[in-house]
Amino acid sequence: MFEGYEVIRNAPMRDYTTLRLGGPADYLAFPRSGEEVAGLFREAGERGLPVTVIGHGSNLLVLDGGIRGLVIRIGRGMSALRREENRITAQAGAMLSAVAGAAAEAGLSGLEFAAGIPGTCGGGVTMNAGAYDGEMSRVVREVSGIDREGRRIRLGREELDFGYRHSGIPARGLTVTEATFELETGNREAIRDRMAELNRRRAEKQPLDQPSAGSTFKRPEGYFAAALIDQCGLRGRAVGGAQVSEKHAGFLINRGGTSRDFLELMNLVAGIVRERTGVTLEPEIRVMGEESV
Numbered sequence: 040m041f042e043g044y045e046v047i048r049n050a051p052m053r054d055y056t057t058l059r060l061g062g063p064a065d066y067l068a069f070p071r072s073g074e075e076v077a078g079l080f081r082e083a084g085e086r087g088l089p090v091t092v093i094g095h096g097s098n099l100l101v102l103d104g105g106i107r108g109l110v111i112r113i114g115r116g117m118s119a120l121r122r123e124e125n126r127i128t129a130q131a132g133a134m135l136s137a138v139a140g141a142a143a144e145a146g147l148s149g150l151e152f153a154a155g156i157p158g159t160c161g162g163g164v165t166m167n168a169g170a171y172d173g174e175m176s177r178v179v180r181e182v183s184g185i186d187r188e189g190r191r192i193r194l195g196r197e198e199l200d201f202g203y204r205h206s207g208i209p210a211r212g213l214t215v216t217e218a219t220f221e222l223e224t225g226n227r228e229a230i231r232d233r234m235a236e237l238n239r240r241r242a243e244k245q246p247l248d249q250p251s252a253g254s255t256f257k258r259p260e261g262y263f264a265a266a267l268i269d270q271c272g273l274r275g276r277a278v279g280g281a282q283v284s285e286k287h288a289g290f291l292i293n294r295g296g297t298s299r300d301f302l303e304l305m306n307l308v309a310g311i312v313r314e315r316t317g318v319t320l321e322p323e324i325r326v327m328g329e330e331s332v
């Protein structure tokens with residue numbers, strides 16, 4: 040099965056997520072081109088296997104039972120960049136840090152906010168990732184991708200239905216293979232300084248040495264999730280090996296537990312915050328897979 044593609048059977052998803060949690064994917068593929076992505080979809084379709092697309096796995100909680108069917112990981116095999124005037128086109132597997140670095144090198148401004156987000160370009164656009172007042176929606180010009188029937192599609196920014204940590208990409212069943220960013224001409228040194236400054240702030244505030252998926256919850260309108268969690272006395276609270284970070288209460292971290300611990304901690308935190316403040320915390324991270332095999 041999946042002859043000619045790079046595919047691992049029973050791949051432990053904890054090795055492919057920054058949270059370092061999750062049971063096995065039946066098949067995990069590492070495509071090297073858009074054609075391979077389309078071919079993988081076709082073959083999975085013929086065999087009736089469900090398909091899940093992931094990037095760097097930095098916003099994912101994969102459950103302990105793992106993921107049935109085929110997981111397509113868009114990463115290093117599809118990470119080429121090209122520049123044309125003030126535009127950079129990146130294959131979906133390029134890391135945001137690499138795209139931001141290439142922009143800085145070319146003296147192009149607009150992606151400074153993304154330099155420290157540890158995900159791919161495809162994941163970033165799909166999530167409309169953002170930080171420090173920047174957001175992918177402001178710099179994306181268009182994306183190319185493949186729909187579930189294997190057709191190539193190109194969509195402009197206005198067709199992507201961007202919102203807070205949201206895009207219309209999942210609803211369209213689109214797998215992003217390439218994204219083009221439109222940037223402003225700037226000063227190379229100033230761009231580099233700004234990236235270094237934002238990365239410094241991250242390192243100071245976030246538990247970057249612990250497995251996490253970044254902020255676990257979305258920012259509720261008019262509040263900050265971390266402040267609410269802190270205010271409820273939940274900093275450091277643990278369920279099994281999952282813990283609310285002592286350094287940043289918005290980050291739930293994995294200290295050697297299971298996905299079940301992590302889900303239980305998420306529910307506990309959201310429940311206590313709702314009860315004590317009346318505010319509902321919605322997960323920002325994407326939960327996928329099955330609870331048990």
Ligand SMILES: Cc1cc2nc3c(=O)[nH]c(=O)nc-3n(C[C@H](O)[C@H](O)[C@H](O)COP(=O)(O)OP(=O)(O)OC[C@H]3O[C@@H](n4cnc5c(N)ncnc54)[C@H](O)[C@@H]3O)c2cc1C
Nearest residue numbers: 094095096097098158159161162163168169170215252253
């Ligand atoms: C330490 C840390 C700090 C973080 N800081 C930030 C931050 O400041 N701001 C922020 O917004 N996020 C942040 N994150 C979360 C995460 O890095 C971003 O959401 C990132 O954009 C996810 O990219 P990814 O490639 O890892 O996607 P994944 O986590 O692999 O996938 C995320 C979603 O996108 C979909 N997807 C991935 N690739 C594709 C594709 N090619 N085509 C279609 N769908 C796709 C997946 O199905 C899934 O639904 C942080 C995470 C960590 C661990």
